[in-house]
Amino acid sequence: xxxxxxxxxxxxxxxxxxxxxxxxxxxxxxxxxxxxxxxxxxxxxxxxxxxxxxxxxxxxxxxxxxxxxxxxxxxxxxxxxxxxxxxxxxxxxxxxxxxxxxxxxxxxxxxxxxxxxxxxxxxxxxxxxxxxxxxxxxxxxxxxxxxxxxxxxxxxxxxxxxxxxxxxxxxxxxxxxxxxxxxxxxxxxxxxxxxxxxxxxxxxxxxxxxxxxxxxxxxxxxxxxxxxxxxxxx
Amino acid sequence: xxxxxxxxxxxxxxxxxxxxxxxxxxxxxxxxxxxxxxxxxxxxxxxxxxxxxxxxxxxxxxxxxxxxxxxxxxxxxxxxxxxxxxxxxxxxxxxxxxxxxxxxxxxxxxxxxxxxxxxxxxxxxxxxxxxxxxxxxxxxxxxxxxxxxxxxxxxxxxxxxxxxxxxxxxxxxxxxxxxxxxxxxxxxxxxxxxxxxxxxxxxxxxxxxxxxxxxxxxxxxxxxxxxxxxxxxxxxxxxxxxxxxxxxxxxxxxxxxxxxxxxxxxxxxxxxxxxxxxxxxxxxxxxxxxxxxxxxxxxxxxxxxxxxxxxxxxxxxxxxxxxxxxxxxxxxxxxxxxxxxxxxxxxxxxxxxxxxxxxx
Numbered sequence: 001x002x003x004x005x006x007x008x009x010x011x012x013x014x015x016x017x018x019x020x021x022x023x024x025x026x027x028x029x030x031x032x033x034x035x036x037x038x039x040x041x042x043x044x045x046x047x048x049x050x051x052x053x054x055x056x057x058x059x060x061x062x063x064x065x066x067x068x069x070x071x072x073x074x075x076x077x078x079x080x081x082x083x084x085x086x087x088x089x090x091x092x093x094x095x096x097x098x099x100x101x102x103x104x105x106x107x108x109x110x111x112x113x114x115x116x117x118x119x120x121x122x123x124x125x126x127x128x129x130x131x132x133x134x135x136x137x138x139x140x141x142x143x144x145x146x147x148x149x150x151x152x153x154x155x156x157x158x159x160x161x162x163x164x165x166x167x168x169x170x171x172x173x174x175x176x177x178x179x180x181x182x183x184x185x186x187x188x189x190x191x192x193x194x195x196x197x198x199x200x201x202x203x204x205x206x207x208x209x210x211x212x213x214x215x216x217x218x219x220x221x222x223x224x225x226x227x228x229x230x231x232x233x234x
Numbered sequence: 235x236x237x238x239x240x241x242x243x244x245x246x247x248x249x250x251x252x253x254x255x256x257x258x259x260x261x262x263x264x265x266x267x268x269x270x271x272x273x274x275x276x277x278x279x280x281x282x283x284x285x286x287x288x289x290x291x292x293x294x295x296x297x298x299x300x301x302x303x304x305x306x307x308x309x310x311x312x313x314x315x316x317x318x319x320x321x322x323x324x325x326x327x328x329x330x331x332x333x334x335x336x337x338x339x340x341x342x343x344x345x346x347x348x349x350x351x352x353x354x355x356x357x358x359x360x361x362x363x364x365x366x367x368x369x370x371x372x373x374x375x376x377x378x379x380x381x382x383x384x385x386x387x388x389x390x391x392x393x394x395x396x397x398x399x400x401x402x403x404x405x406x407x408x409x410x411x412x413x414x415x416x417x418x419x420x421x422x423x424x425x426x427x428x429x430x431x432x433x434x435x436x437x438x439x440x441x442x443x444x445x446x447x448x449x450x451x452x453x454x455x456x457x458x459x460x461x462x463x464x465x466x467x468x469x470x471x472x473x474x475x476x477x478x479x480x481x482x483x484x485x486x487x488x489x490x491x492x493x494x495x496x497x498x499x500x501x502x503x504x505x506x507x508x509x510x511x512x513x514x515x516x517x518x519x520x521x522x523x524x525x526x527x528x529x530x531x532x533x534x535x536x537x538x539x540x541x542x543x544x545x546x547x548x549x550x551x552x553x554x555x556x557x558x559x560x561x562x563x564x565x566x567x568x569x570x571x572x573x574x575x576x577x578x579x580x581x582x583x584x585x586x587x588x589x590x591x592x593x594x
Contacts (some may be wrong), residue, residue: 050462076464088459090452097448102463106445
């Protein structure tokens with residue numbers, strides 16, 4: 001059984017039909033990459049899964065449970081974390097407070113905390129700093145750290161490399177690789193080089209529809225397909 | 235290695251806490267330091283308003299909820315005690331039952347308002363609370379057989395708080411004086427007010443320092459993000475609304491015992507709501523310490539600015555124009571000027587600005 005299943009998901013935002021037919025099967029484990037041009041509907045797909053936009057009933061199932069129409073907080077409690085494009089951190093709170101918010105009982109599991117320190121040493125260094133004072137890369141690290149401070153089944157990550165320095169992007173890639181060993185990641189990414197280094201499975205979304213789905217290895221091998229779907233050149 | 239929530243104290247924190255400590259000490263020893271009826275009256279009012287302002291700050295400063303119904307809950311507590319003391323006569327039973335009745339009504343009304351309207355935009359919620367407070371104010375005036383109407387209710391309080399009650403006596407059987415202060419029921423009443431308010435304030439401090447306080451700050455900063463990490467925002471906002479209502483209600487009950495009178499002007503009027511708002515702004519939103527500073531300054535200004543201006547007017551009698559400008563009748567004008575200056579120079583309130591300035 002798939003971890004997450006989207007079946008002909010439709011989402012309207014006001015009078016606009018943004019997603020027309022998003023159908024995806026997300027297997028458990030690894031990184032699943034969602035590619036597509038600007039405005040294709042990638043972010044709306046993630047937000048619809050999280051219940052931030054209401055998708056059509058019966059179109060989203062997580063571990064066999066229909067979650068379309070559920071409240072966002074209930075979806076989060078099922079074990080799905082969301083790292084939005086703008087990182088979604090609380091600038092007025094410290095690094096520690098941002099992380100403690102995402103724990104179940106307001107207490108840290110020291111093993112998980114140590115793992116975060118290993119992945120992102122900056123988190124320990126800036127522990128008592130208010131989040132607004134962090135750099136863009138550090139904010140992104142905090143957002144990802146918050147997603148993994150508790151065990152999750154699925155993490156939705158929206159364009160984590162946007163505006164980051166190459167060294168930070170590299171560190172982020174390493175972290176995702178390690179996280180994906182025991183947690184499934186659904187990654188929306190415009191940076192194809194970053195995406196192809198991580199993805200096991202992938203799909204391309206265009207004009208609110210999934211126009212291609214398969215393995216990343218096959219997609220990398222098919223230059224013609226890349227050009228037609230993403231407008232990429234070698 | 236970091237394992238627990240820690241906040242390093244900065245110079246600003248220490249300055250603000252030192253100011254609050256001085257105010258707390260002054261309130262603790264107020265009957266001994268300022269031995270006149272008016273001063274003790276002012277000290278008791280400061281204690282009550284510290285709780286009212288701190289509980290309101292829990293709403294507006296910590297959670298971002300704008301409500302105009304805080305005096306309504308204050309009124310429920312005050313009328314609960316007042317009505318039962320009037321009906322049942324003086325005693326601890328009516329005080330306890332009246333307080334419980336006020337708190338119960340406050341929680342029910344806060345839950346209803348919260349669940350029905352905390353989903354809507356902040357401005358609509360504020361309007362709903364304003365409407366609810368207006369209805370209760372009108373009802374308190376109209377139901378004169380029950381609430382005493384515009385005249386309010388006067389009643390007797392438990393014997394312990396009667397001025398004639400001797401807490402300690404000397405060898406001649408007269409009321410004992412310590413440092414010139416009579417050990418009588420009035421002193422007991424003041425310390426009843428002080429201790430109750432002190433405990434309530436400590437409780438509010440504990441709430442904002444707990445994980446719940448962090449969740450509330452997260453909700454204030456961004457509701458959607460708080461939902462996204464698993465917090466049911468409406469439930470939290472409703473809970474905090476009920477908690478603040480409970481605190482305001484207990485403060486109202488204590489004030490009713492202190493005043494021995496409850497009427498629309500002392501318990502429900504919008505003037506009290508405006509005072510609370512001004513105190514929150516002066517002290518600083520989102521800091522409990524600010525509630526102490528804001529309430530103290532505002533109450534002192536309300537009671538002593540006229541006196542101060544009379545002295546200033548007399549001192550400047552030789553200078554043209556100034557004595558007229560400083561005439562005691564113009565105290566509200568000067569209070570407004572002081573408020574504008576405070577907002578200009580301390581945009582985050584006194585406590586908020588000092589804490590921020592010294593932390594950078």
